[in-house]
Amino acid sequence: MVLHLSPIIALDELDKAMPRHNYGDPLAPLHTLLEPESASSFADGCFPLPIDAGHVIWIATANDVDRLAAPLRSRFLIFDISNPTSEERLGITHSIASRLGDEYWGLEFDSEVLPLVSEYPPRVQRQLLTAALARAARYGESTVGVEHLREVVERGNRINEQSRRGLGFASAGRQSV
Structure with a gap:
């Protein structure tokens, strides 16, 4: 039996993360991290040791999901939450x-x-x-x-x-x- 931890990582207001010409797209690593197969051997440029992020549970919020790139949106299950009564x-x-x-x-x-x-x-x-x-x-x-x-x-x-x-x-x- 293999045990693993499944941490939950919450990303708040993902739609406000904008690419900067000096630093690139801050959301680019998510394309790999949100796919269990590629996340299982993820290596970041700043932290070059490979990590297994295949069991991470990702939760993100956005005020306007249309501001997110379609490939990134396709990796999330989207829930529309209406304003409270x-x-x-x-x-x-x-x-x-x-x-x-x-x-x-x-x-x-x-x-x-x-x-x-x-x-x-x-x-x-x-x-x-x-x-x-x-x-x-x-x-x-x-x-x-x-x-x-x-x-x-x-x-x-x-x-x-x-x-x-x-x-x-x-x-x-x-x-x-």
């Missing part, structure tokens, strides 16, 4: 809020806060909820309310507006020397 988004928000509640014990979210954040992407949800937690803690309050979230969003809007105006080096008022 409003109910699923709220579930994600509850999960994020729960984890934040564990990290920042003693603070909780008002029931009106989470639905307001649920339509944002998860990364932004976490940022908004964390900043709202900080606002509540700053005021010595144990419950994060809508007012804390509004302060965070308004501050973010002001910062975005200022960043559109540049760094303050406009030519207006500049005097020549």
Whole structure:
């Protein structure tokens, strides 16, 4: 009986890996690694020792599979995952809020806060909820309310507006020397 390990390697946002003229195509080795026969004696140019990668389980994500070359796409079993429904988004928000509640014990979210954040992407949800937690803690309050979230969003809007105006080096008022 031959035993082998089957590691799982996850490649996130594969469609964003673009070839560079100095370095070549970063996805080129995958053509060999995704075929069990050729992967069983793979040797990379940077690591010239042959390795058996024939038992590796490859998982990749992509926002746009059409940006991947057809030969590479043909080596994957593709699943199309739709955007979450409003109910699923709220579930994600509850999960994020729960984890934040564990990290920042003693603070909780008002029931009106989470639905307001649920339509944002998860990364932004976490940022908004964390900043709202900080606002509540700053005021010595144990419950994060809508007012804390509004302060965070308004501050973010002001910062975005200022960043559109540049760094303050406009030519207006500049005097020549």
